[in-house]
Amino acid sequence: MPDRKTVAAGDPAPPATLVIFGGAGDLSRRLLTPALVNLTRDGLIGDALDIVVVSRGADEGIQTQLEEHLDLGDRAIKAAWARRRKRVSYVQGDFDDAQTYADLAKRMADEANVAFYLATSASFFGTIAEQLAKAGMLEQKRGFRRLVVEKPFGHDLASAKALNKTLLGVMDETQIYRIDHFLGKETVQNIMVARFGNAFMEAVWNSRYVDHVEITAAETVDVGTRGAFYDATGAMRDMVPNHLFQLLAMVGMEPPNSFGAEAVRNEKAKLLDAVRVPTAAEARKQAVRGRYTAGSAGGRKVGAYLQAEDVAKDSKTETYVALKLLVDSWRWAGVPFYLRTGKALAARDTEIVIQFKRNALAMFRNADIAKIPPNKLIIQIQPNEGIDLQFVAKKPGPVVDTAEVSMDFRYKDAFDLGQRTGYETLLYDVLIGDQSLFQRADMVERGWAIVQPILRQWAKDGAPEDYEPGSAGPASADALMARDDRTWHPID
Numbered sequence: 001m002p003d004r005k006t007v008a009a010g011d012p013a014p015p016a017t018l019v020i021f022g023g024a025g026d027l028s029r030r031l032l033t034p035a036l037v038n039l040t041r042d043g044l045i046g047d048a049l050d051i052v053v054v055s056r057g058a059d060e061g062i063q064t065q066l067e068e069h070l071d072l073g074d075r076a077i078k079a080a081w082a083r084r085r086k087r088v089s090y091v092q093g094d095f096d097d098a099q100t101y102a103d104l105a106k107r108m109a110d111e112a113n114v115a116f117y118l119a120t121s122a123s124f125f126g127t128i129a130e131q132l133a134k135a136g137m138l139e140q141k142r143g144f145r146r147l148v149v150e151k152p153f154g155h156d157l158a159s160a161k162a163l164n165k166t167l168l169g170v171m172d173e174t175q176i177y178r179i180d181h182f183l184g185k186e187t188v189q190n191i192m193v194a195r196f197g198n199a200f201m202e203a204v205w206n207s208r209y210v211d212h213v214e215i216t217a218a219e220t221v222d223v224g225t226r227g228a229f230y231d232a233t234g235a236m237r238d239m240v241p242n243h244l245f246q247l248l249a250m251v252g253m254e255p256p257n258s259f260g261a262e263a264v265r266n267e268k269a270k271l272l273d274a275v276r277v278p279t280a281a282e283a284r285k286q287a288v289r290g291r292y293t294a295g296s297a298g299g300r301k302v303g304a305y306l307q308a309e310d311v312a313k314d315s316k317t318e319t320y321v322a323l324k325l326l327v328d329s330w331r332w333a334g335v336p337f338y339l340r341t342g343k344a345l346a347a348r349d350t351e352i353v354i355q356f357k358r359n360a361l362a363m364f365r366n367a368d369i370a371k372i373p374p375n376k377l378i379i380q381i382q383p384n385e386g387i388d389l390q391f392v393a394k395k396p397g398p399v400v401d402t403a404e405v406s407m408d409f410r411y412k413d414a415f416d417l418g419q420r421t422g423y424e425t426l427l428y429d430v431l432i433g434d435q436s437l438f439q440r441a442d443m444v445e446r447g448w449a450i451v452q453p454i455l456r457q458w459a460k461d462g463a464p465e466d467y468e469p470g471s472a473g474p475a476s477a478d479a480l481m482a483r484d485d486r487t488w489h490p491i492d
Helices: 026-041 062-066 075-085 098-108 122-134 157-168 186-197 199-203 227-231 234-252 261-274 280-285 424-432 441-460 475-482
Strands: 016-021 049-055 088-092 114-118 145-149 176-178 210-218 287-292 295-297 300-302 320-326 336-342 349-356 376-382 386-394 402-410 465-467
Touching: 016 026, 016 098, 016 424, 026 049, 026 062, 026 075, 026 424, 049 062, 049 098, 062 088, 088 098, 098 122, 114 122, 114 424, 122 145, 122 157, 157 441, 186 199, 186 234, 186 376, 186 386, 210 234, 227 234, 234 261, 234 320, 234 336, 234 349, 234 441, 261 441, 280 287, 280 441, 287 441, 287 475, 320 475, 336 475, 465 475
Parallel strands: 016 049, 016 114, 049 088, 114 145, 145 176, 210 336, 287 465
Antiparallel strands: 210 349, 287 320, 295 300, 320 336, 349 376, 376 386, 386 402
């Protein structure tokens, strides 16, 4: 039986059980539990939601562990957690042990609607799905069975295809929710509303008016204690085929015929299909990788990446990536998309910059046209979520001279955002059966196909280029833009 959306958006989610594999871990404590409590407080999930934690460790007060990051001084949060807390239970067992699933199946025997959340190492994704299928827990008899998969979804094109094959061998695509927490952010979701809900924006959202697009995800933090994971992953695999490509798809997609899940995902998939896969020569020229040295970033000292715990001394893993990509579509022909992401940079800054073409400005004959800045639309995703429009105005005085000014909108000034983790929307959508913000198998594989030539080239090349912590990245990233007579929007 195919999965079906169970309720309308905005209505309370139906009674269900959320099974969290690895639910005693950091992701569950820091993000998932607070999100579930927020949804409870907001009336979007009721008392008939059970939470079952599956973990290898002993049950040492799982409820107490899960409340670690809750603001229990807030009366509404405390009341919502009191309702959730009593519906939390625990199943102990290894993820590759059939007995774990036999025990879980007994627990699930009378449950109609169940969502399984894989908050585990990626190496267990396929194993858990196959074990759930063997235990008969993915069969949709009286309700839904859904599987939520965290990133990384594979580490290259071959592994992504293999994982998709495993999952689709035991369940239908409509049951699989490949989660990307970036898409749970209000500002990301507002990209489509801003574009398609405002006639003046969509009118100029094309190659006739847009010079180029920048997508940045910068962090001040270093790899910290995640050296083992990061050294096997790197900035490209960690951020680009998932987070940044999803932002690219939302910025570049054509208008869907509705905001239904398949209509939206079809347009995203078409956009990704239109991204030109780099040749070997383009992979060398249009992709930059860097690695931070010792210094300071975000107001604290940062040790060199190669000295981080669990990082190989001869590592060639990158902590910074910058790319130039082209989209072969009518809307974006000739408009380059520049993507960059990195750790230990000048500021925490995730944003999309739409830079428009310069006007001819023939009327300003005595002005230095090069000094008159082009218009920019800046969608700030984090922190300080909002939208800025930078344009030119006349300076006061008798002489006609120009200055760049900005119109700023900040979400926190207009709306009460509360303390949200970004997972609220995604968890709610899983429970109501809305896949709009989740990747499909073809989208995942296309993302890996685009970066695969670059990964292949980097495997042959030497080490990444060094850059200082607290900077904007390696010099080659600036050179990438300079070759096109452009500069990056500052990271701030």
